[in-house]
Amino acid sequence: MSRLQQLRRQLTPGEVYRRTELTNWSKSVDRHLDELVQEGTLQKLSQGLYYYPKESAFGKTPPDENMLVESFLKDHRFLLTTPNVYNSLGVGTTQLYNVRTVYNHKRHGEFKLGNKTFQFKIKPHFPKKVTPEFLLVDLVNNLESLAEDSSEVLKKVADKVEAMDKKKLKHSVVEYGSVKAKKLFAPLLQPHTL
Structure with missing residues (x-):
């Protein structure tokens, strides 16, 4: 399993993450975060703050x-x-x-x-x-x-x-x-x- 896959498995839909929290699961956290944002798994909310959107019948839900x-x-x-x-x-x-x-x-x-x-x-x-x-x-x-x-x-x-x-x-x-x-x-x- 790649480092990116390991990081992806730690993420929960509906949660907001700080970049620093994700360094535990990735040695290349910035590269992995860029990839996760590009593929649509994460949304960048502001500098160092990311959201894993939940899917609903109406599409992706905003963060709480x-x-x-x-x-x-x-x-x-x-x-x-x-x-x-x-x-x-x-x-x-x-x-x-x-x-x-x-x-x-x-x-x-x-x-x-x-x-x-x-x-x-x-x-x-x-x-x-x-x-x-x-x-x-x-x-x-x-x-x-x-x-x-x-x-x-x-x-x-x-x-x-x-x-x-x-x-x-x-x-x-x-x-x-x-x-x-x-x-x-x-x-x-x-x-x-x-």
Whole structure:
């Protein structure tokens, strides 16, 4: 069995691989990766990152975004979200954005992984999963980067605060809010002080 065949046998459809992981099975990893990409077994997603597509009734499936980001970061501690989820809050945001935001502890900047763009932002704190309270704070943190009318959205944010669990919201403001967001939420969360 050739080295290339040995390497191919180690691969599992649906998995994302870093080049460094594959050096265990190949002494000529770059040549073998080029061959596997040429024959269509692997897809190159970015520098040093490859995907073995799964076949479905509709063709080759894209990689799972969480798996992709975890392989890229070499870390499972991140929060993957998108500005599109702000629309679920009912505060007047309706735009759709073709970008995914990754809060993490390692990388900062915009990266194209496969055919998707990810905006990596280093944050000291972020929750394990998106909650409505975190989402509202995150919306206010990022309001200037959205296409909507900020003043209209902020009026609806004030109304939304009234309907939310104040204790949970206060915790999210303290943990995840920017200085500007903390100032904005402070009067809305009275009589509690931040």
